[in-house]
Amino acid sequence: MSTIALTAGAVIEQVQHLAAVAPQVTVPNPGAGSQPPGFSHFTTVMGWGKWIALGIFVLALIGGGVMMAVSGRRQGDGGEHVSKLGWILGGVMVSSAAVSLVGFLG
Template identity: 55%
Template sequence: MADVPDPGAGTQPPGAEGFTKILGWAAWIAFGVCVLGVIVAGATMAIQSRRGEGGEHMSRLGWVLAGCIVIGSASALVGALV
């Protein structure tokens, strides 16, 4: 098997600064949405617990946390696929 060429980890092509800035903004927005999602899921669980429906919202919290994990490991996932 031939070795896979490494295009130079850590070196960016000219003009990539704008793209990395947009990626940084997208990451901050995504993490903000994740935090908001956890807060909303927790608040919904607290409100619905008085009615006995709090357990149904655990799946919502699970999906929010799964989304947080995917967003947090996005660069590693893409790196593994490439």
């Protein structure tokens, strides 16, 4: 128990020391930045990839809906189709997040 108290005391001392030193530290401003030469071609290809991926996802969702409608007569298949649609929607979210993140950084 005393070792834990000593360790906690040491952590508190370090935090107090950092709090006293932190206002004196300045972080350099990296500036606005600019795209490297030739980077516009990459963003064009990335835009094409985004639209192709979203088109594939729309077709996959339509296909999943058709599969649910066609095999809806059998019992027990609903969960399988819902899980497939979940994976498709997960892919949509991942690709959309990637495109948004790269667009924000670029």
